[in-house]
Amino acid sequence: MADFLFEIGLEEVPARMIASAQAELATRVEALLGRERLLEEGSLVTSYSTPRRLAVVVTGVRTQQPDAVEEMLGPSLKVAYKDGEPTPAAAAFAKKAGVSLSELKTVTNAKGEYLGATVTRPGKAAVEVIAAELPKEIAGVYWAKNMYWRAGKPERFVRPVKWMIALLGEAVVPVEFAGVSAGNTTRGHRILFGAEAITIARPAEYLAALEKAFVLADVAVRRQKIRKALDAVTRTVSGARWREDLELVETVTHLTEWPYVVLGSFETGYLELPEEVLVTVMRDHQKYFAVEDAGGKLAAHFLTVLNIEPDAEGLEIIRTGNERVLSARFNDARFFWEFDQKTTLVNRMENLKHVTFQKDLGSYFAKAERVRKVAAELVRLCEERKTDADAAALDQAATIAKTDLTCELVKEFTELQGVVGGLYARAQGLSEAVALAVYDQYLPASMEDAVPRTVEGLLLSISDKADTIGGMFGLGLEPTGSKDPFGLRRAANGIVKMLAEAKLPLLLSEIAGLGSEHSATATKVEQFFTERVEFYLKDVKGYAYDVVKAVQSAGADDVPDAVARAQAVTEVRGSEDFAAISAAFKRMKNILTQAREKGENAAWTPDFLVEPAERTLAEESGRLAAWVEGQRREKQYVEALQTIATLRPHVDAFFDKVMVMAPEARLRAARLGLLNRVLQDFSRIADFSEIVAAG
Structure with a gap:
């Protein structure tokens, strides 16, 4: 048993691609060693990365495959x-089996008698197996963008190896890949250590050896x-703190091998610009961290992470x-901010006629008109359902949004679209709602983002997204795979999230209909x-x-x-009665499905029921149905589900005492009708037949 180390050294890889590739390479190496029977129980797989390398270390790797015993099936005895x-x-x-005729045996299975052979295949050396199989795994790593770098050679990778x-x-x-043969040497920090090769004697020395060469792998x-x-x-700036930014931390982590943080400053006059503009320039364009004072306001400092x-x-x-x-970037931003103010957003509407949204859907001017119509209908629905919204402000916002x-x-700073419009609207005296x-x-923009802060913002966002989705679907441009x-x-995820978290009184079918020109769409x-x-x-x-x-x-x-009902089902599904009633509902559904396939009638005719157990079920289910419906209308879903679960003894008694598919057609139809009514009455919160019971 030994440890295994694999590292592939590359030209600098884009930071956004490293984490997923690191994880995938580790998964591929582990899968390779597993299927080749080279992993000992308790093996540990650890992966590392820097902008110039991906590495995997696996403990507990066999140096030799164990012999494999295989049962082979040959021709039938009649043929043999x-x-x-x-x-x-x-x-x-x-x-083929590598045995003599006398070593063949007879194997009997459902199809008859066949020749068989027990074959022991000796295991190969791990070095041989890994050398043959690992290049395939390297080539299989997914990259959003690949490149060729050797003329006439087939391999593609994110950067040259x-x-x-x-x-x-x-x-x-x-191991050989892309014309490079694996050895036992790696490289340290390009500047701090230089081009000298570093010899790694054994996998356990890998991290320490790189750290001496100014690389934290x-x-x-x-x-x-x-x-x-x-x-x-x-902390060198009194009362200051850096503005937490998890995404930027991840980015600079994948941009560096030996990180070092530097504090910089800028003129306080730039703080007159909106924070959103300053932070975007620092973060998105320069990869700088913003610094704020004790009150949370932006300070005239920044932090940059060096790789030296x-x-x-x-x-x-x-x-x-x-x-x-x-300073140069801030100067540009200040110039654009002041220049843009010379033309109001309202006066820019005509300019949108010359900005294409989509070639078949027209300009952003046309889109704005469509969004206004959708928004007007959505605000009407909200007001009908006692949710207040400023219709005039929403219409003005939809008009100038783009x-x-x-x-x-x-x-210049495309990341600020929308944000800039809101800042300009405020600066130009439009209402805060707009x-x-x-x-x-x-x-x-993602499931991690907050939803808009106001009802008007929510309705504008929904209208805009619904128009885009409906328009693209109408052109046959829906997502595939x-x-x-x-x-x-x-x-669409954004629309669902907004409806769920803001609890707007709007239905998805209504939004789909308003955003689409045709009913089929x-x-x-x-x-x-x-x-x-x-x-x-x-x-x-x-x-x-x-x-x-x-x-x-x-x-x-x-x-x-739907969210409330899912939460309620989750809360009660662990109870014994609920599990039993769910299993019973599944049984009912199966019986009804099979009956329909046979052309059976399911008629709700309680007078035809004869057995005490079925009459009791009919009476109790009818009584509980009215109670459950009242709870459902009040959205007391947990209570309603608990009420439904009390039907269990009557359902159990019915299946114990009654044969649903009775010989007499009228009685059979009545019993099927009873099951159908029970399912319909108690499946309006959730279809319990879909619940998977333990065991």
């Missing part, structure tokens, strides 16, 4: 022997070093250079929304798949209601 003598088919099978290490214990595994260690350095450097530890003189040069670059696309600031709606119109070039799944969009509700309930809220299926079977048009 003729007149008691072996035929060529028998001889060919013996040769520069070196590889493959060590099993102290032995080099002769462990991502978690590197991340922690960055966070501690951000804290320490920020400079001396005192170099540190000052780097600090000054970063400050100069940031005008910031014509602004110079957005052209400004906030425009500002939040693209929220939520993993392809979603227009981000329609993300848009609306039907397809509604189905698409239903799929996104399933995703939200299962993947975002974490409800079990059978709970989600049960709730959706009872309808998911009202998203907040």
Whole structure:
């Protein structure tokens, strides 16, 4: 048994691609060793990465495959022997199995008697197996973008391969990929250590050897070093703290091998610009962390994470250079901010006629008109259902929502679209309701984002997304498989999230109908929304798949209601009575399905019921149905489900005492009708037949 180390060295890999590739390579290496019977019980797989390398270390790897005993099945005895003598088919099978004819045996199975052989295949050396199989796994790693770098050669990878290490214990595994042969040497930090090769004698020395060469290969260690350095450097400014940004921390972690944090400053006059603009320039364009004072307001400082530890003189040069670059970017932002103010958002409407939304759907001007119509209908529905919204403010917000696309600031900093429109609306004296709606119109961009802060913002965002989805579906441009070039799944996810979390009184079918020109398109969009509700309930809220299926079977048009019902089913599903009644409902559903397939009639005719158990079930279910319906209307779902569970003894008695498929047609129809009525009356919260009972 030995440890296995594999490292592939590359030219710098884009930070956004590293984490997923690191995880995939580890999964592939573990799967390879597992299927080749090289993993000992308790083996541990650990992965590492930097911008220049991906690495996997596996403990407890066998140096030799164990022998494999295989049972082989050959031709039938009728084919293998003729007149008691072996035929060529028998001889060919013996040769294939690597045994003599006398070692063949007879195997009897459901199809008859066949020749069989027990074959022991000796295990191969792990070095041989890994060398043959690992290149396939390397080539299989997914990258969003690949490249060729050797003329006439087939391999593609994210960046050119520069070196590889493959060590099993102290032995080099002769892995070859992209013209590079694995050895036992790696490279340290390009600047701090230079081009000198570092020899790794055994896998256990890997991390320590790299650290001496100014490389922290462990991502978690590197991340922690960055966070501690951000804290320490920020403490040099009285009362300051760096603005927490998990995504940026991950980015700079994957941009560095030996991180070092530097504090810089900028002129306080720039703080007159909106924070959103300043932070976007720092974060998205320069990868700088913003610094704030004790009150949470932006301070005139920033933090940058270097991939080098400079001396005192170099540190000052780097600090000054970063400050100069940031000052130039802020100057650009200030110029665009002031220049854009010369033309109001309202006066920019005509400009939208020259900005294309989609070639078949027209300009953003046309889109704005469609969104206004959808928004007007949604606000009407909300007001009918006692949810207040400022219709005039929503209409004005929908009118000017996309005008910031014509602004110079957005052209320069595209990440600020919507945000800039909201800031300009406020600066130009439009109401706060209009400004906030425009500002939040693209929220939520992901399931981690907050939803818009106001009803007007929610309705504008829903209207915009519904128009995009309906328009694209109308053109036949709906998502297929993993392809979603227009981000329609993300848009639909956003609609579902807004309805669920803001508890708006709107139905998905209504939104689908308003955003689509034709009923056929609306039907397809509604189905698409239903799929996104399933995703939200299962993947975002974490409800079990059978709970989600049960709730959706009872309808998911009202998203907040579907969430509430899923929560209620989750709370009560653990009870013995609920599990039993769910199993009984499944039985009822199966009986009814089989009866329909046979053309049986299911007529609710209680007077035809004769057995005490079935009459009791009919009476008790009728009594409870009215009670449950009242609880359902009041959305007291837990109480309603608990009430339904009390039907269990009557259902149990029915199945114990009554034969549903009675010989007499009229009685059979009445009993089927009773089961059908019970299912209909008690499946409006969830279809309990979909619940998977333990065991």
